[in-house]
Amino acid sequence: MxxxxxxxxxxxxxVDHLGEVLAINDxxxxxxxxxxxDLLGQHMERILPDSFRDSHHAGFARFRLDGISRVLDHPxxxxxxxxxxxxxxxxxxxxxxxRGDDWVFAATLTPLEGAHAAPASxxxxxx
Amino acid sequence: MSAAHQPPQGLVASLQRSLxxxxxxxxxxxxxxxxAHEDGRLRWANxxxxxxxGVESCVTLVDRPLEDLLGEWRPAxxxxxxxxxxxxxxxxxxxxxxxxxxxxDGDQQWLELHWRRLTFRDSVQLILTLRDITLAIRAERARxxxxxxxxxxxxxxxxxxxxxxxxxxxxxxxxxLELQCLSRELQDPEERIDAISHELAxxxxxxxxxxxxxxxELQPPQASAAPKSMALAPLLGxxxxxxxxxxxxxxxxxxxxxxxxxLLQELQQNALRFGxxxxxxxxxxxxxxxxxxxxxxxxGLPEADRNRIFERFxxxxxxxxxxxPEGSGLGLPIAxxxxxxxxxxxxxxNDNTGHLCFRLLLRIAQPA
Numbered sequence: 001m002x003x004x005x006x007x008x009x010x011x012x013x014x015v016d017h018l019g020e021v022l023a024i025n026d027x028x029x030x031x032x033x034x035x036x037x038d039l040l041g042q043h044m045e046r047i048l049p050d051s052f053r054d055s056h057h058a059g060f061a062r063f064r065l066d067g068i069s070r071v072l073d074h075p076x077x078x079x080x081x082x083x084x085x086x087x088x089x090x091x092x093x094x095x096x097x098x099r100g101d102d103w104v105f106a107a108t109l110t111p112l113e114g115a116h117a118a119p120a121s122x123x124x125x126x127x
Numbered sequence: 128m129s130a131a132h133q134p135p136q137g138l139v140a141s142l143q144r145s146l147x148x149x150x151x152x153x154x155x156x157x158x159x160x161x162x163a164h165e166d167g168r169l170r171w172a173n174x175x176x177x178x179x180x181g182v183e184s185c186v187t188l189v190d191r192p193l194e195d196l197l198g199e200w201r202p203a204x205x206x207x208x209x210x211x212x213x214x215x216x217x218x219x220x221x222x223x224x225x226x227x228x229x230x231x232d233g234d235q236q237w238l239e240l241h242w243r244r245l246t247f248r249d250s251v252q253l254i255l256t257l258r259d260i261t262l263a264i265r266a267e268r269a270r271x272x273x274x275x276x277x278x279x280x281x282x283x284x285x286x287x288x289x290x291x292x293x294x295x296x297x298x299x300x301x302x303x304l305e306l307q308c309l310s311r312e313l314q315d316p317e318e319r320i321d322a323i324s325h326e327l328a329x330x331x332x333x334x335x336x337x338x339x340x341x342x343x344e345l346q347p348p349q350a351s352a353a354p355k356s357m358a359l360a361p362l363l364g365x366x367x368x369x370x371x372x373x374x375x376x377x378x379x380x381x382x383x384x385x386x387x388x389x390l391l392q393e394l395q396q397n398a399l400r401f402g403x404x405x406x407x408x409x410x411x412x413x414x415x416x417x418x419x420x421x422x423x424x425x426x427g428l429p430e431a432d433r434n435r436i437f438e439r440f441x442x443x444x445x446x447x448x449x450x451x452p453e454g455s456g457l458g459l460p461i462a463x464x465x466x467x468x469x470x471x472x473x474x475x476x477n478d479n480t481g482h483l484c485f486r487l488l489l490r491i492a493q494p495a
Binding site: 018049051052054055056057058059060061062064065066070071076077078079 | 136139143144146147148149150151162164168170171183184185186187189190
């Protein structure tokens, strides 16, 4: 995970055991438009399409209970919501690492479609 | 969300635990469980359904149309078109069942899809359960087939008892009449006694042949490590005078000499009864089979009659009328049972001149 944190060639974000965003890199901002102030401390469901939230919450809760996940450590192609509310199909590679009694998750994303330019300022259009 | 509006961490953790237990319970089901949007796009699925789609987690199935995910599954009833999804507007709580089927690796499989419409937070959701009912349907079909076989068997036994009673009634009536005449007139007692003896002998022969046919059909052939075989040519010559061509002396067919002797005798006698003249035999090699065509010289028969003559006690009407000797109606069923016992078969065909033939297939024995 420390290696990921130093990598700015691809977008990534770190999420804590409650699903709150801990960090994103500059590349993530360049591709998806989200800035630190939009996401840090917010639940990561902001970058998920509405329809994915149920399966995400169930899988997340399940992993905390039994430590078994079927989405970790292999590529998943999913929509990622950009700051302007549009979506980009991206390949997500999610890893988990123990931090004390809980977990931290790192997701490295590879956009499969054209990326958005980062807005200079303004509020996110997506809740 | 400001800190003031954040739910307590303990409550979040507790809800997460409940959700996880619920998810785990759903994954424990053998049935597929799906929550879909009203338009048929998948929202959540348990592990059983995900696996049936070839993935471990439902996350990659989200938003895909259920109709696509069900792939080659189609409604089993031809009358039902694939109009499940999207469902037409309907009342809350409405539900229904659709049976789906597909061909998979050469086998037919069935699913029962139960759907229910539920409204949640002003949006309509579909809850679907999918149950594999292939084994249950196969068991049901096997049971029906067994019932059908038993019913057929019972019908055959009833028909047999009826035919047997009919066949015995005639000689019994004749013998009884002769006895009455004998006691009343006491004229030509020897002639009467001969007639009675003839009818009693006919009854005895009928019973003997019925018993033989039953034993042929009921008892399986003697199991042995290697099938028995015998030379064909010497036996053919005993029953048929015109053979074209006479098989090679070394040619052997599967079966025993007793079985083949009885079979050829039945065929020769029945051909004679049908045609009224010595039957002609033609022989042809056909792969693992040897085909023997017994040309009766009689006019050909329609297909239904060609099948019927192998049923017990069937005697075609025209043979009753033209003065030829009437058989028991058991010769051809006996001959067919013998042929099948020897690993071959017997049927009736019309040859290219329109005459009736018996077609006997015998399995050629491989040289040791």
